[in-house]
Every structure is written in structure tokens, then in C-alpha cells.
Amino acid sequence: MLQQAFTRYINNFRGFSREVWILAVITFINRAGTMVLPFLSKYLKEDLHFSYSQVGTVMVCFGFGSMIGSWLGGKLSDRIGFYRIMVFSLFTSGALFFVIQYIRSFEGMCMAMFSIMVIADMFRPAMFVSLSTYAKPENRTRAFTLVRLAVNLGFAAGPALGGLIILGIGYRGLFWADGASCIISILIFSLLVKEKKKEITDRHLNDDAPQRSAMRDIPFLLFLFSSFTTAFIFFQLFTTLPLYHKEWYGLTEVHTGLLMSLNGLLIFLLEMPIVGFFERKNVQKVKIILWGALFMAISFFVLLINVWVGILLVSLIFMTIGEMFCFPFSNSFAMGRAPRGHEGKYMGLYTMTFSLAHITSAKTGMGIIALKGNVGGYQANWLFMGVAGMLAVGALLLLQKMLIKENS
Known part of the structure; x- marks a missing residue:
């Protein structure tokens, strides 16, 4: 009975293309490396000695950057393709994480967090579009779920690793780890996954939806x-x-x-x-x-x-x-x-x-x-x-x- 239940559970993970699994793996690496976010408010307060009001303002800049990045990433994915946006977003945001640790002023941190989130969150809509391309229509929802599991596992591992890094080498180590995880994950993606154009499905051919805003x-x-x-x-x-x-x-x-x-x-x-x-x-x-x-x-x-x-x-x-x-x-x-x-x-x-x-x-x-x-x-x-x-x-x-x- 237990073996049958385990087999049924494993069967839910079958049928995915190689590209979907690679997307899940790089998502896990990237999210496990996202160590700055859980400790950002503590870093701003304890290391940079910002006031509570200033910490709140930086977090608002973070959120607005995320919003604009999501919009821009979706728009550019339609214009120039999801693949280029994913590579640009993760590689550039990884490089920026290396730089941001040297910014100490309140105004500079506001601008830096806004800018980095605009670039970093261009990745999310592009990644969703890539899943719709690399996953078969019949298991597309499960492909989204697989990547969600990778995100959750990454977020579970990230704060624990981040805490150890802070104890060992301080807050600056978080920026090095976050930047490195972005660059490593996108290098794996670009080496193992080739760009693929989105196929035109019968649903799209027979639908008048392209005129719909x-x-x-x-x-x-x-x-x-x-x-x-x-x-x-x-x-x-x-x-x-x-x-x-x-x-x-x-x-x-x-x-x-x-x-x-x-x-x-x-x-x-x-x-x-x-x-x-x-x-x-x-x-x-x-x-x-x-x-x-x-x-x-x-x-x-x-x-x-x-x-x-x-x-x-x-x-x-x-x-x-x-x-x-x-x-x-x-x-x-x-x-x-x-x-x-x-x-x-x-x-x-x-x-x-x-x-x-x-x-x-x-x-x-x-x-x-x-x-x-x-x-x-x-x-x-x-x-x-x-x-x-x-x-x-x-x-x-x-x-x-x-x-x-x-x-x-």
C-alpha cells in the first residue's frame, strides 16, 4: 500500500521535458541563493544604521522596482523573446548584487534597490512564458507547480544558509552569494537549454484573441x-x-x-x-x-x-x-x-x-x-x-x- 502511494506520488513528476527540469533546477539554485531579501531590513537597520522610516522607504522602492520589472519583463518577452530577457535579467542582477554591498547612503540604497529589482523581476514573466513553451499543453499546470516547489525549497534553504554566512563573514557575504547564484544558474540555463520559439497552437490559430488588449x-x-x-x-x-x-x-x-x-x-x-x-x-x-x-x-x-x-x-x-x-x-x-x-x-x-x-x-x-x-x-x-x-x-x-x- 505504501509502495503504491509512493509510486502514484512519483508519477505526478513524470512527463516533463528536459528543459522544464533544468528550469526547476536553476530556479532552486537562484532562490536558495536569494539570501539578501530575508535579512534586508536587518542589514539596513543594524549594518547601515538606517532609521525605521528609512528602512520602510527602501522596502517601498524595492516593491515598486519589482512592479516595474514585472511589467517590463512581460512586455519585452513579447518583443524580443523570453530567452534573452531571462539571460539578461539574472546575469545583470547578479553583477549588481556584487556592487550594491558598497553602497552605504540612504539615497544610494533607495536607487540601488529600485534598479536591481527592475532588472531582477524581469525574469519572472519571462520564466512563465518559457514554461509555456518548453512544457507540453497537457502538463503545463504541473510544470508551473514543479517550479513553485523549486521556489519553496529554495526559500527554505536560503535563509538557513544566509544565517550561517552572516555568522561567518558578515552581511556582505550575502551579496556575494546572491550574485553568484544568479550568474551560476543562468550560465547553467544558457549552456544546457537552447532558445525555442513559442509554437502557434490550434487554439491561437482559430481564436480572434490577438486583437484583444x-x-x-x-x-x-x-x-x-x-x-x-x-x-x-x-x-x-x-x-x-x-x-x-x-x-x-x-x-x-x-x-x-x-x-x-x-x-x-x-x-x-x-x-x-x-x-x-x-x-x-x-x-x-x-x-x-x-x-x-x-x-x-x-x-x-x-x-x-x-x-x-x-x-x-x-x-x-x-x-x-x-x-x-x-x-x-x-x-x-x-x-x-x-x-x-x-x-x-x-x-x-x-x-x-x-x-x-x-x-x-x-x-x-x-x-x-x-x-x-x-x-x-x-x-x-x-x-x-x-x-x-x-x-x-x-x-x-x-x-x-x-x-x-x-x-x-
Whole structure:
């Protein structure tokens, strides 16, 4: 029985092209090397001695650079091809990480973080377009999921390695490691993967979609709203929730780390089988995303029961299920919605929703808590995030009806 379950699990990883596996490997290397981000605020405060206000400003510059980079990367992927954008983005941002460690002024750091994120986040939409090219249509969603697993594993390894580097050689070692990982991963990619033009599928040949503008595609705009909202509430997992663990329940960093590790473990074990199951059953993507948004909303509503520490585990399980339902199928829906020749633009707008959510999520959550005070602030924040999740559900219900009408 155990062997059969293991075989079924492994079967979900079969059928990918060599290029998809290489993309997953370089994504893992790159994300494992992304050590600067988890420690950036500490570096700015402790090493450069910036004020809290200055640290916040640098992080806003970071977020806006990410937004513009996502948009630019998508647009240029359509113009000159995803392959060149990926190579340029990772190689150049890697070189810039070597330089940024020598910038010590507040103004210089604001400009540097904005610039490096514009270049670094050009990679994301280009990588999504590359997956749609190198993956077969029937396992495209699983290919997105495979790369997501690589991202999660990389992010799990990165902070641990980063902490060891800080202890050994200081914060500057992080910039060397981050830059080196970018350059090494893109060298592996350029040596092992040849550029391939995106094939014109029958769907594109028979569709009048090339005349459709992304900003006039109402169903897609509804989808972008739901993507932003689900990302907005999801990022509370890394901002207000760890503070809540300590301030309300008195949990230590170890307890919070164990809960976060459970999130990563569940994703590693269950996400690919879940995606494989829904693909085999041919379930409509929007329906799956809708259920994911609902689970995310519920994860905040249950936090209103604040008299039992076990509710944190219940909330995390709802959030993790929502994440596994939402994000892989959102990637796939955005790519599938894009007309021929506009894949980069659509994926650029999609990735921008995550950048915008990064900028606004922490600020909003912290603002609500500060406004109401710690006692009522957290309760008000969980209620606000739960209602925001339900708005995403409403948008997805409307999107579902529009797609039915569009296809009839």
C-alpha cells in the first residue's frame, strides 16, 4: 500500500521535458541563493544604521522596482523573446548584487534597490512564458507547480544558509552569494537549454484573441483583482501572523518556524498530487481558484476564535490548502488566457499583482493593528482580511459566469 502511494506520488513528476527540469533546477539554485531579501531590513537597520522610516522607504522602492520589472519583463518577452530577457535579467542582477554591498547612503540604497529589482523581476514573466513553451499543453499546470516547489525549497534553504554566512563573514557575504547564484544558474540555463520559439497552437490559430488588449479584457481584469486580493491576504502569513503568534499566544520564533515549516512540508507532499488529480479530472481552473480563495478567507475568519492556540494550526491548514488551490492554477489560467504574441504582457500584469500585494499587504495589516491597538487590532485585521478574501470569491464567481457566457 505504501509502495503504491509512493509510486502514484512519483508519477505526478513524470512527463516533463528536459528543459522544464533544468528550469526547476536553476530556479532552486537562484532562490536558495536569494539570501539578501530575508535579512534586508536587518542589514539596513543594524549594518547601515538606517532609521525605521528609512528602512520602510527602501522596502517601498524595492516593491515598486519589482512592479516595474514585472511589467517590463512581460512586455519585452513579447518583443524580443523570453530567452534573452531571462539571460539578461539574472546575469545583470547578479553583477549588481556584487556592487550594491558598497553602497552605504540612504539615497544610494533607495536607487540601488529600485534598479536591481527592475532588472531582477524581469525574469519572472519571462520564466512563465518559457514554461509555456518548453512544457507540453497537457502538463503545463504541473510544470508551473514543479517550479513553485523549486521556489519553496529554495526559500527554505536560503535563509538557513544566509544565517550561517552572516555568522561567518558578515552581511556582505550575502551579496556575494546572491550574485553568484544568479550568474551560476543562468550560465547553467544558457549552456544546457537552447532558445525555442513559442509554437502557434490550434487554439491561437482559430481564436480572434490577438486583437484583444489585456487592459480591455474584462474577465482577465477580474482575474487580476482576485489574484491581487489572494496574494494580499496570503502575505499576512509572513508579516502580521508571526507577530500575533508572539504577542497574543506567547509563542517563540521556534514555534513560528515550525508552523511555517509545516506549510512548506504540506505543499511539498500534496501540491503536485492535487494538481495532477484536478488535471486528470479536467476541472475548470477558475472553479479550483475560487475554492482556494474561499479557504484563504476562512483561514482568517477562524483566527477570530482567539481563546485556543490550536486555532493557529487550523488556520494554517486552511491557508495552505487555499495556496495549493490558488497559485498553480492562477499561473496556468493567466497563460491560457493570453492571446498569441501577448503571453509576456499577460504574465507581466499577473506577476505585477504579487509585487503590488507585497507593497500594500504589510503596510495595511500593520496599520490596522496600530490603529486599533494590539488587543482589538489583530481581530480587526483578521476580519478585514477575511472580508477581502470573500471579495476575491465574489470576483471569481462573476468571472466564472462571464467565461460560461463567453464560451456559449
